[in-house]
Amino acid sequence: MDEDDHTISDEDEEEFEGKRKRKPPKKVAKRQKFTEVETEEIKTDLNEYLKSGIFPRKPQVEVAKQKSRKKNGHIWKRSSDKKIKKISAMNHKKK
Template identity: 85%
Template sequence: MDEDDHTISDEDEEEYEGKRKRKPPKKAAKRQKFTEVETEEIKTNFSEYLKSGICQRNQQVEDAKHKSRKKNGQIWKRSNDKIIEKISAMNPGLFFLTL
């Protein structure tokens, strides 16, 4: 064999293939639905946003989560973006324009 010959023999190839490792499959995130208790808590804490049809901001969600934790509520366990998505989904006037 010369130095320019970079081919791998069949024996070397089988040995190399045996050393490859597969990556384990990634675990999919498990969706957790909002409970009725959480939904009612969102309705009471964000009623002004639901009535007016405007979107709340991150600071308002943080304030509501602090109140929820003090009152032994449930929504403080959720992330801000999930709470905002839930309120947006509950808000009927947000996506429709009236003429």
């Protein structure tokens, strides 16, 4: 076999397959449930969306996040999409 030849012979291929390393499993983020304090804060700050049965968009959630941070609340620590999902779940539970 030439040095320029990059093909693998059958014997080398069998040897190569036995030495492959397994990829380590991906780390999965742990699910963190909303606390009672966070749920109550959502109910007070985003009450209009719970009453109407719709869920807010990102800009409305960001406004609530700013208010929470000023009041030393807890909900500002969560991402916007998690809060939207929580409100959606709360609306579905009402039905």
